[in-house]
Every structure is written in structure tokens, then in C-alpha cells.
Amino acid sequence: MTKAAPEALTSRKLSVRIAGLTLHAPTMLAAGVVGITTHLLHRALDSGAGAVVTKSIGLQPRESYRNPTVVGVECGYLNAIGLGNPGVEAFSEQLKKLDRGLPIIMSLFGSGPDDFSRMIPILKNTPVKGFELNLSCPHVKGVGVEVGQDPEMVSKVVSLVKRGVKKPVFVKVSPNVDSVVEIAKAAESAGADGITAINTLRAMTIDIETKRPVLSNKFGGLSGSAIRPVAVRCVYEISTSVRIPVIGCGGVSKWSDAVEMLLAGASAVQVGTGLATQGYSVFSGINEGILRYLDEHGFESVEQIVGLSHSF
Amino acid sequence: MSGYPTHSDRPRIVKVEESRIETETARTIFFRDEASLKAKPGQFVMVWAMGADEMPMSLAAMNDKGRSAVTVKPWGPGSNLLCSLKSGDVIGVRGPYGNSFTPKKGSVLLVGGGSGVAPLIPLSQTLQEIGAKVTFVLAGKTSGDLMLLGEAKKIISKPPHNLIIVTDDGSAGVKGLAPDAVRSLLGKEVVDQIYSCGPEKMMRMVFDLAEEKRIPVEASLERPMECAIGLCGICAVGKYLLCRDGPILDSQQLKAVSKEFGSNRLDRAGRVVPV
Ligand SMILES: Cc1cc2nc3c(=O)[nH]c(=O)nc-3n(C[C@H](O)[C@H](O)[C@H](O)COP(=O)(O)OP(=O)(O)OC[C@H]3O[C@@H](n4cnc5c(N)ncnc54)[C@H](O)[C@@H]3O)c2cc1C
Numbered sequence: 001m002t003k004a005a006p007e008a009l010t011s012r013k014l015s016v017r018i019a020g021l022t023l024h025a026p027t028m029l030a031a032g033v034v035g036i037t038t039h040l041l042h043r044a045l046d047s048g049a050g051a052v053v054t055k056s057i058g059l060q061p062r063e064s065y066r067n068p069t070v071v072g073v074e075c076g077y078l079n080a081i082g083l084g085n086p087g088v089e090a091f092s093e094q095l096k097k098l099d100r101g102l103p104i105i106m107s108l109f110g111s112g113p114d115d116f117s118r119m120i121p122i123l124k125n126t127p128v129k130g131f132e133l134n135l136s137c138p139h140v141k142g143v144g145v146e147v148g149q150d151p152e153m154v155s156k157v158v159s160l161v162k163r164g165v166k167k168p169v170f171v172k173v174s175p176n177v178d179s180v181v182e183i184a185k186a187a188e189s190a191g192a193d194g195i196t197a198i199n200t201l202r203a204m205t206i207d208i209e210t211k212r213p214v215l216s217n218k219f220g221g222l223s224g225s226a227i228r229p230v231a232v233r234c235v236y237e238i239s240t241s242v243r244i245p246v247i248g249c250g251g252v253s254k255w256s257d258a259v260e261m262l263l264a265g266a267s268a269v270q271v272g273t274g275l276a277t278q279g280y281s282v283f284s285g286i287n288e289g290i291l292r293y294l295d296e297h298g299f300e301s302v303e304q305i306v307g308l309s310h311s312f
Numbered sequence: 313m314s315g316y317p318t319h320s321d322r323p324r325i326v327k328v329e330e331s332r333i334e335t336e337t338a339r340t341i342f343f344r345d346e347a348s349l350k351a352k353p354g355q356f357v358m359v360w361a362m363g364a365d366e367m368p369m370s371l372a373a374m375n376d377k378g379r380s381a382v383t384v385k386p387w388g389p390g391s392n393l394l395c396s397l398k399s400g401d402v403i404g405v406r407g408p409y410g411n412s413f414t415p416k417k418g419s420v421l422l423v424g425g426g427s428g429v430a431p432l433i434p435l436s437q438t439l440q441e442i443g444a445k446v447t448f449v450l451a452g453k454t455s456g457d458l459m460l461l462g463e464a465k466k467i468i469s470k471p472p473h474n475l476i477i478v479t480d481d482g483s484a485g486v487k488g489l490a491p492d493a494v495r496s497l498l499g500k501e502v503v504d505q506i507y508s509c510g511p512e513k514m515m516r517m518v519f520d521l522a523e524e525k526r527i528p529v530e531a532s533l534e535r536p537m538e539c540a541i542g543l544c545g546i547c548a549v550g551k552y553l554l555c556r557d558g559p560i561l562d563s564q565q566l567k568a569v570s571k572e573f574g575s576n577r578l579d580r581a582g583r584v585v586p587v
């Protein structure tokens with residue numbers, strides 16, 4: 001297992017405050033990527049992640065789609081895992097076995113206010129630092145972006161969860177909407193503490209020999225380097241339109257990608273697909289690179305470079 | 313069916329060249345795939361049975377006169393479809409993925425049960441080539457369940473190498489379970505290294521016996537897999553991702569996951585269930 005360099009782990013320059021949470025580094029694990037067990041969440045933290053987001057959890061246990069659920073394409077990956085998860089009750093029990101105080105954010109999905117309100121009693125006793133609402137998954141009917149494309153629905157869900165859990169609530173948005181800014185503003189007005197941008201882009205790939213779609217679900221979400229320019233644009237647009245912090249996600253696998261996100265206005269970054277290409281060392285690699293960049297460009301802290309591109 | 317660039321994590325479409333009857337229901341499927349030729353013993357490929365599923369399968373042969381092979385035992389829709397394929401049908405293959413066995417010289421013991429014999433076949437060949445003394449325990453429920461017996465006999469053909477067949481009902485070879493054969497072997501022979509693949513409870517028993525004698529073990533585990541590239545997490549065994557850190561774990565790692573090894577795994581909903 002790769003250990004983060006001691007300097008990058010302890011340097012106060014890397015520390016960021018988002019929505020009342022202090023992270024020792026701005027590099028987080030994105031939702032749905034390895035965060036299905038407490039051991040794997042812990043390993044990401046041990047590898048230098050400043051915080052980790054769990055796999056998206058729903059009210060009921062749910063099996064993943066039949067494979068193929070993941071396939072490589074130029075510059076990225078398509079996935080249609082299908083929100084497989086053990087259900088909020090079982091997962092909360094797992095989380096209770098971890099040390100309290102770890103920077104864990106639980107990702108949640110639901111088909112509307114009803115699902116979320118039924119999860120709240122369980123969430124009240126779940127030892128996490130905050131929640132991220134997945135209102136943006138592009139490949140499961142009736143949830144994700146189908147909830148998250150309607151500003152009114154977003155507003156209802158956010159205010160309901162916010163009232164219920166009394167912890168920071170982040171809203172994860174999709175680029176597959178008319179206006180990502182409008183959705184982010186609706187979330188902010190309803191009391192969201194931050195925006196995570198972006199989830200995957202709805203996409204498809206077909207095998208030309210057999211003429212069939214590769215993913216069993218036909219449609220999936222595109223992630224990886226291919227979507228970084230879209231993510232950077234969304235982060236820029238959102239962070240210039242709302243006051244709450246934005247977490248940048250999409251195609252970050254190197255320190256330079258992370259710096260670009262920070263300059264675009266992200267207060268922190270999340271890494272998903274980068275784990276496939278870099279392994280767990282992706283976190284320490286990014287942290288060390290950001291630190292070098294700060295030194296070379298004469299900055300005292302990460303927070304000083306957030307949104308610097310806005311002045312042009 | 314190639315000749316154009318494609319992503320290394322995208323299925324390559326290959327023809328089934330031969331589907332060989334292994335047992336009444338299991339089949340060994342031969343195909344030609346350039347990337348699989350370069351795989352190492354213990355590595356696996358993701359095999360796409362179109363319309364049904366995509367599953368991890370250990371390579372039972374990497375380069376058998378230019379052909380690679382997987383040995384499939386039918387369980388669910390995916391493996392059933394694979395076992396029904398005929399020459400000329402197509403499958404998708406991506407990989408090879410995962411780590412590989414570390415071949416050691418000296419006196420080595422291979423313990424394979426069911427389809428778990430598959431990766432031990434190319435391993436036993438490599439071990440002989442580097443000069444190890446190979447004892448191969450090949451186990452199945454009955455004589456009809458023994459997999460890749462022909463291959464094993466061809467490779468383990470003369471002393472000092474030794475092929476020991478074990479069946480639960482004694483319909484072939486020694487009667488009993490593979491761990492019984494291992495226990496009696498360890499009582500009379502010096503073994504420097506054990507390699508195992510098969511039912512996890514069997515491997516656990518073998519591991520516990522080896523621990524008593526402080527013999528290092530490499531065991532190839534099975535878990536459901538979705539991505540096979542370290543993203544989905546469903547193949548977790550303790551802190552390890554079996555697709556990346558495995559499928560082969562060594563004694564130290566097996567000790568670290570002692571609670572899970574032989575006991576539980578995640579299902580496709582991420583629930584903890586018995587192995
Ligand atoms: C690294 C690796 C290598 C593998 N190599 C091989 C191989 O060489 N040959 C091979 O046949 N399989 C191998 N497998 C297992 C294979 O990937 C599938 O799990 C298996 O074929 C069942 O898939 P399925 O989709 O047909 O059945 P599923 O729909 O996944 O399962 C159907 C039912 O069968 C049960 N089941 C599935 N597998 C087993 C099992 N092994 N023991 C007991 N119950 C089971 C399930 O719990 C379920 O109830 C390997 C797995 C891994 C991780």
C-alpha cells in the first residue's frame with residue numbers, strides 16, 4: 001500500500017475548510033468508487049484522501065445490473081453499475097464499526113422526498129460527517145438525475161434532508177440538465193451546504209463486431225479524462241453563481257487536473273476513475289503535486305488559489 | 313476479428329475455436345487472443361457471454377499452440393451460456409487482469425478443487441520448467457467432476473513429480489477431501505510452498521494446516537466482480553481489492569483477512585453473505 005509522503009499528509013497548506021468540515025487535504029474519494037466497505041473507505045483515508053464519500057445508498061437493498069457494467073472507451077470509462085447497495089440500514093450498521101470522527105460523507109439516492117424522509121430516522125444515528133445527495137446518476141430509472149433535473153424537486157428533497165439530519169448536506173449535480181446553475185441555485189436556496197459537480201454524462205458504446213450495446217443496461221455514465229473540460233466548465237459556472245462551496249469532480253487523476261479544478265472555483269476535488277488508472281496512490285500523488293505547485297507559485301495555502309481564474 | 317485499436321478494458325470479440333467436454337456439465341473453451349498469450353499463471357480475463365453476463369475466469373491455458381483457454385463450471389446464466397457455446401460462436405474477452413503466482417523452486421504442493429484446477433495447470437508447467445518438484449492434489453466430488461485431468465496427467469507424468477487424485481466418494485483416486493490428503497502429505501514430506509485454488513472452505517483448511525507447519529501459501533480467491541479494474545469494490549476481501557491486489561493472496565495477506573477468508577464475501581448488492 002502506498003503511503004502518502006509525510007509532508008503532504010501534515011502540511012497545513014493543504015488543509016481546507018468546507019461547509020464547517022476541516023479536511024487535511026483537498027483530495028476526496030468520489031461516490032460509488034470502492035466506497036462499499038468500511039475497510040476500503042479506511043484504505044482511501046490511509047492513502048491520503050482528505051475525506052471519502054461512500055457508494056450511493058438507498059432505502060432498500062438493491063443488486064447491481066448484470067455485467068458488463070463497466071467498459072473502457074477512449075479517454076475514459078462508461079459505467080452502469082445500477083446503484084447496487086446493501087440498503088441504508090445495513091450500511092449504517094457497518095459504518096458504526098468505524099472510529100467516530102473519520103471524515104466520511106455518505107452518499108444517498110432516492111426516487112423522491114418519500115424515500116429520503118424514510119431514510120432520515122436511520123441517518124440520524126449514522127456516524128458520518130455529512131451527506132451527499134446523488135441527484136445525478138444518469139442510468140437508473142426514477143432516481144438520480146430524473147429527480148435532480150427538476151429544480152422544485154431538488155428544493156423539496158434538500159430542505160427535507162437538511163431539516164432531518166442536522167449535518168452538512170452536499171448536492172451532487174449532473175451536467176445532463178438544461179441549466180446546472182439553476183439546479184445549484186435551487187439547492188443553495190433550500191439550504192444545501194455545498195455542491196458537488198459533476199456526476200457522469202449519459203453515454204453509450206456499441207460493439208461493432210456483434211452490433212450490440214456493450215453495457216447490459218445499454219446506457220451508462222461517462223467518466224474520466226473525457227469529461228474533465230465539462231466538469232471544469234460546470235464548476236466555474238456554479239462557483240460564480242452561488243455562495244456555498246463547490247467540490248470539483250470529473251476526470252481528476254493528476255495534481256495538475258486538481259489544480260485546474262481549484263482555479264475553476266472548486267474548494268476540493270473528488271477522484272473516481274483515477275483509482276482505476278493510478279491505484280490508491282492517486283491521492284498522495286495529487287496532494288504532493290498541489291503542494292509543489294503552491295510552493296512554486298508562492299501561495300501559502302490551497303484556499304488562496306480557489307477560483308483564481310474568475311478574475312480574467 | 314481485430315485490426316483496429318481498442319481500449320484495453322473493452323471486450324475483444326473472439327471466436328470459440330473449441331469447446332471441450334470437461335465433465336458432464338463443465339467445458340474448456342479455447343480461443344485466440346493476443347493479450348491472453350502474454351498472461352502469467354494465475355491471471356484472469358473477464359469473459360463476456362453476450363446477453364447473459366460478464367465473469368472473471370482464470371486462464372487454464374495461455375498459449376497452447378497459440379490458443380488460450382478457460383474452464384467453466386455452470387452456476388448461473390453467464391456460466392451456463394458459456395458452457396452451451398459451440399465452435400464458431402463468439403465471446404468477449406478483456407484483460408488479463410490481476411496478479412500471478414510466484415513460482416518457487418524446491419518442493420511445492422498444488423491443491424486444486426473443481427474449476428479451481430484451471431490456473432494451477434499453467435502454473436505446474438512453469439514450476440517444472442524452473443526445476444521445482446511438483447506434487448499436485450487434484451480434487452473433485454466424484455470421478456466425473458475432476459477437471460483438466462488429461463492436462464494434469466500430461467504435465468505430471470513422471471517422478472519426482474506426483475499427481476494425487478482425491479474424490480469425496482472415492483470413485484477415483486484417494487477417498488476423502490483435499491485437505492485430508494494435504495494433512496497426510498505434510499506428515500511425511502517436506503513442502504516449501506503451497507499453491508491453492510478451489511472452494512474457499514477447502515483453501516481455508518489447507519491454509520490452516522500450512523500455518524501449523526509455517527509453510528507459505530498462495531491462494532487464488534473468487535469474488536463476484538463488476539469492473540475488474542479497481543473501481544466497483546464488490547470484490548473486496550478486507551482492505552484488498554481482489555481484482556487488483558489479487559486474485560492471489562499470500563499467507564501474510566490471508567492472515568490479515570482471516571475473518572473473511574473462508575467465511576464471507578459481498579454479494580452484488582454489497583451485502584455481507586457467507587462464501
Ligand atoms: C479471479 C476469478 C477466477 C475465476 N475463475 C473461474 C474459472 O476458471 N472457472 C469457473 O467456472 N469460474 C471461475 N470463477 C467464478 C466465475 O467468475 C463466476 O462466479 C461463476 O462462473 C458464476 O457466474 P454466473 O454469472 O454464471 O452465476 P451467478 O449468477 O453469479 O451465480 C449463480 C448462483 O451460483 C452460485 N455460485 C456461483 N459461483 C459459485 C461457486 N464457485 N461456488 C458455489 N456457488 C457458486 C451463486 O452464489 C449464485 O447463487 C472465477 C472467479 C474469479 C473472481
Ligand SMILES: Cc1cc2nc3c(=O)[nH]c(=O)nc-3n(C[C@H](O)[C@H](O)[C@H](O)COP(=O)(O)O)c2cc1C
Nearest residue numbers: 030031032056134198199223224250251271272273
Ligand atoms: C464505477 C463507478 C461507480 C459510480 N457510482 C456512483 C455512485 O454510486 N454515486 C454517485 O454519486 N456517483 C457515482 N459515480 C460517479 C463518480 O462519483 C464521479 O462523479 C464521476 O465518475 C466523475 O468523476 P471521475 O471522472 O473522477 O470518475 C460512479 C462512477 C464510477 C466510474
